[in-house]
Amino acid sequence: xxxxxxxxxxxxxxxxxxxxxxxxxxxxxxxxxxxxxxxxxxxxxxxxxxxxxxxxxxxxxxxxxxxxxxxxxxxxxxxxxxxxxxxxxxxxxxxxxxxxxxxxxxxxxxxxxxxxxxxxxxxxxxxxxxxxxxxxxxxxxxxxxxxxxxxxxxxxxxxxxxxxxxxxxxxxxxxxxxxxxxxxxxxxxxxxxxxxxxxxxxxxxxxxxxxxxxxxxxxxxxxxxxxxxxxxxxxxxxxxxxxxxxxxxxxxxxxxxxxxxxxxxxxxxxxxxxxxxxxxxxxxxxxxxxxxxxxxxxxxxxxxxxxxxxxxxxx
Numbered sequence: 001x002x003x004x005x006x007x008x009x010x011x012x013x014x015x016x017x018x019x020x021x022x023x024x025x026x027x028x029x030x031x032x033x034x035x036x037x038x039x040x041x042x043x044x045x046x047x048x049x050x051x052x053x054x055x056x057x058x059x060x061x062x063x064x065x066x067x068x069x070x071x072x073x074x075x076x077x078x079x080x081x082x083x084x085x086x087x088x089x090x091x092x093x094x095x096x097x098x099x100x101x102x103x104x105x106x107x108x109x110x111x112x113x114x115x116x117x118x119x120x121x122x123x124x125x126x127x128x129x130x131x132x133x134x135x136x137x138x139x140x141x142x143x144x145x146x147x148x149x150x151x152x153x154x155x156x157x158x159x160x161x162x163x164x165x166x167x168x169x170x171x172x173x174x175x176x177x178x179x180x181x182x183x184x185x186x187x188x189x190x191x192x193x194x195x196x197x198x199x200x201x202x203x204x205x206x207x208x209x210x211x212x213x214x215x216x217x218x219x220x221x222x223x224x225x226x227x228x229x230x231x232x233x234x235x236x237x238x239x240x241x242x243x244x245x246x247x248x249x250x251x252x253x254x255x256x257x258x259x260x261x262x263x264x265x266x267x268x269x270x271x272x273x274x275x276x277x278x279x280x281x282x283x284x285x286x287x288x289x290x291x292x293x294x295x296x297x298x299x300x301x302x303x304x305x306x307x308x309x310x311x312x313x314x315x
Contacts, residue, residue: 006036008215009215010033010212011055013215016226022180024242026153044153045092050194050209053188053191054213054216055217056181060180062223066227069174070170077179078142080139080141081143082142084150085146085150086146086192089150089189090193093194109243111166111240114166117276118166119237121280142182142186156179162240164179177224234278241269
């Protein structure tokens, strides 16, 4: 019972992170399940994705309620993501993807560092050509993100959220809400793949699924509300810092760094990242500009035909 309570608390905390930053539920929950319940990586990923069918549904509805969802992008990235996640779940049921993790972690850490730098400049607005992302680009990103998510025990948010944030075509809160909503399709497809490959093991660990689901569902609406209240520059900096912090240990471990070195580096990353996020907010306040919400009230939601307007992203 104690283990199930801890799993539920882990689900709550992971959903707060995921719903607020657009990433982290899979990575956080999978790590906790491997540690607390001694599950294999494949089984932990299966439990997490089964629980995510419920948490992502609640999260998506919550983000929709707070106006954080672009439904056109949800379908364009979510359906291909489902294809990728089903494939990844099928592969993980039979083959380990451990060898690819250090390379993937290095790429994601680099993306995170770029986000920290961009948002630390405090430029909350920039002139952009708001040409919609092509269907091919969103589809390719979705397939890749879905595959990494299911085969690596997490990764949908780090791959898709960070990529869309770095391209700067929408507000961070709308990117996060859209990615979280699309993740429902990804989780559903991954669960189907795990049901086919690991049905008996999944049934045996159904109590862990329920505990994770309850904790995540409680945290989802709170996270969706918080993301509408957090300063966009600060949020972007936190996303980047979190991305670097969760991926550097994997890279350092592959290079043979000791646990103490990894912990020290992560602590330094968190300290520097948080400091730069605060610096970005201060710089933005010294150069105040019109509220992007006013722009949205004059435009239909979602990506529009080619034009030029201002977007609330890091410069």
